[in-house]
Amino acid sequence: MATASKKEQIVTEALKLFYRDGFNATGVERICSDAGVSKKTLYNHFNSKDDLVLATLRLRDRLFRSRIMRDTEGLGITPRDRLLAIFDAHDNWFNEEEFSGCMFINAAAEFSPQDNPNHILSAEHKRLMREYLGGLALAAGAKEPQRLASQLNLLLEGAIVDAHVSGNKDAAKLAKAMAEVFVIEACD
Amino acid sequence: MATASKKEQIVTEALKLFYRDGFNATGVERICSDAGVSKKTLYNHFNSKDDLVLATLRLRDRLFRSRIMRDTEGLGITPRDRLLAIFDAHDNWFNEEEFSGCMFINAAAEFSPQDNPNHILSAEHKRLMREYLGGLALAAGAKEPQRLASQLNLLLEGAIVDAHVSGNKDAAKLAKAMAEVFVIEACD
DNA sequence: CTAAAGGTATACCGATCGGTATATATTGTC
């Protein structure tokens, strides 16, 4: 349908702009012109800019996690391999041209209150990422899979920030080397 | 002087608002009214809002680092103790009422391009934090002090993000437990 | 006492914000 396609077109373009320029710094007019769509059409599909922000975050969560999972599972065969391969998947991400940090960390920065819907959605994304790690840890036979997941998650978060704020493109490699210690410790 | 005091008053209030509500979401009018100052006065002391943003980031860097250093050095006696005490200092920070993440991570989110002056200043802050860790690591007799500093820094960054985005107030404790491994490894 | 400096309040500037209305063109369906 043309309707669904228009809606996807809008949210896809909004995602690009929000990620690159920030949420408050991106106006709906700009989104419309970049998406080749009139304001009427945008507000026909979304009740408000905030609705659109939520939709972009949901899309980003879906795209990002499936991409990371695909890469991780392509780079590692066994669950244990994958607990480390996820750092390589992040490495690839950090070295992309368009890398602009984690969109959910960025959202939490602009929507700071914990009860803000965009912040809540960001926390949910992080929960799902940790859940993925927990599944891998469980499958790898880790002693305390949730603890290992939290440890690796913390390393990933640190690497993302270091890569973005300080421009350290080797952050994932350092984090991976650190992760090995905990993977070994949990899966001896 | 009344002049210096007014200027400090403005930048102090701006810091509070930028940190709590974000940079783009905070207008100069609001800063003026909260600081009890007229727009003329603000623009008498700062050339532009961006100038003010830079000034607040510089102030934040100064206040934050001195506060973390003071707390760290109060909580740990030997350099080696302090390499771990800095996680307790962060723990205290995370559990403050007004905690709203790291202002420099937030700034990097809103000013994403690596060559943006605000982003550059944020990277500089992170460099100074790592430098502090490097000094502690060196004094503690670590084998590769810069590597240990990078490791601990990465753990701190991860804890900050986890504490803010996911509201995990125990992030510092987990990070500290992880840090012990690397401190022991480097300072055996 | 006076005069300059630096403060205030307020109105204003053009631009942009998020969001709505109107009038017209394009599209798919029966």
Added chain:
DNA sequence: GACAATATATACCGATCGGTATACCTTTAG
């Protein structure tokens, strides 16, 4: 071929943005 839905372009709304100008008031120093 006609109707209904959905698109478009554009003008408009009140509010706010960053920044400037004007006019008055208060403080301090010679």
